[in-house]
Amino acid sequence: MARIVELGNAQLAECGAGELSVREIARGLGMVSSAVYRYVCSRDELLTLLIVDAYADLADAVDDALAEVDAGSEVDAGSGTGAGADPRARFRALATAMVRWAVVHPERWTLLYGTPVSGYDAPAESTNADGTRVMARMLAIAADAGGAPAAGERHEMHVDPEVQTLLEAHLVEFGVQADAEVGVRAVTAWSGLVGIISAHVFRQLGADAAAVGEQLLASQVELLADLVTGR
Amino acid sequence: MARIVELGNAQLAECGAGELSVREIARGLGMVSSAVYRYVCSRDELLTLLIVDAYADLADAVDDALAEVDAGSEVDAGSGTGAGADPRARFRALATAMVRWAVVHPERWTLLYGTPVSGYDAPAESTNADGTRVMARMLAIAADAGGAPAAGERHEMHVDPEVQTLLEAHLVEFGVQADAEVGVRAVTAWSGLVGIISAHVFRQLGADAAAVGEQLLASQVELLADLVTGR
């Protein structure tokens, strides 16, 4: 079972989700294809397994990065208050951890944030738990930063009332205290972050942009940090 | 030939790119599968055809929307200067046109900005021309807006020198006059726009978020407009 996921990830890394084949996995296991169906009842279920595995792996990487930056700020400041690093540094850590993970595991990133594979829709009930972990952490960062974003001078925002109630419901679901405006800024920054990483992984900005991708991403992350922290 | 693309789009609309089958298209044409290979030499080439078709269609839709908003501002202002609408309105028009197109043609959007299909990488030489049309228009909008973004009070930006030269080269390639900072803001807004639309089309924010997706997208577009116009 664990070996199936392991082989699946290996095959994912060198082919891509569309080429993932249970027969090939069976060959890797030294069995015939039908035997694999003892353990996983369809190719879609195998994909689901790999998806939750990838979600968990990504979330672990992000958690590690956040723990590290928090620990670092503790040492630097010597305060020992447990408040951790400032929101901008935390967002930067989260974002760069995601970028790094995506660059190391492009096919798994594709599996999570690319096209839902060929008519297969991920069963929300089994992927949501791990799939929302890192987004929840980002919401917390945004809530932490977004108290009162220098109200007077900023462009006023109109949040649709329906969106507002929905966002506020989700904010309490994730256990963060913030108003809807922080929520829409966080969601936008989240989608933007996924977007710039996908653009990089999928090389949608051209081959030469990919060459300097790391530096370009750094600048873009700063802009998104502006968005999250209320500029 | 044109019928092949037509049937391909139809099949795309109801199945998705992964399920696109030249045999099925042959059935729609009333021929046997091998006959299709007279006109298109592989499934990948068929995909490429559909991709450039989709790029052109999207770009046309955006062009129409921009022409309309410019014409509207002419009538309203009665100035007849030919300057068109202000950058924020133009960006809004571009973004909502993209959103609308993506919602109407989710599978084609997926083809363009989702996962590159299963080991197939789009041949840049044939897709670039149409693929960059709408991004070029957005760069022009950003350049138009981004003269001097109230320098004193804003967070200073560090653009990597390598990124700077590359961006500036691309800016002149697209015929817009702007510095690298405008470029990185535009690229970020572009990737962000693609990201929020993909999040919506792929329903990555959950089923209930999809229900109020249109209003949520409107708020997000405003935030990205801030980014493009230098807040």
Next chain:
DNA sequence: CACACTCCGAGAGCACTGCTCTTGACTCGC
């Protein structure tokens, strides 16, 4: 008119896929 040449589609076939069903071997508890 007859020949040749090109274009188009049919059909068979290869290697591959996901998936199902049946059959047989092995192990464990009673």
Next chain:
DNA sequence: GCGAGTCAAGAGCAGTGCTCTCGGAGTGTG
């Protein structure tokens, strides 16, 4: 010892992309 349960093998079905050959149309040329 002997059922019961677990596991894998093997055959097979329907589907895929793609290649090859062959046989009819149409068309131009001597």
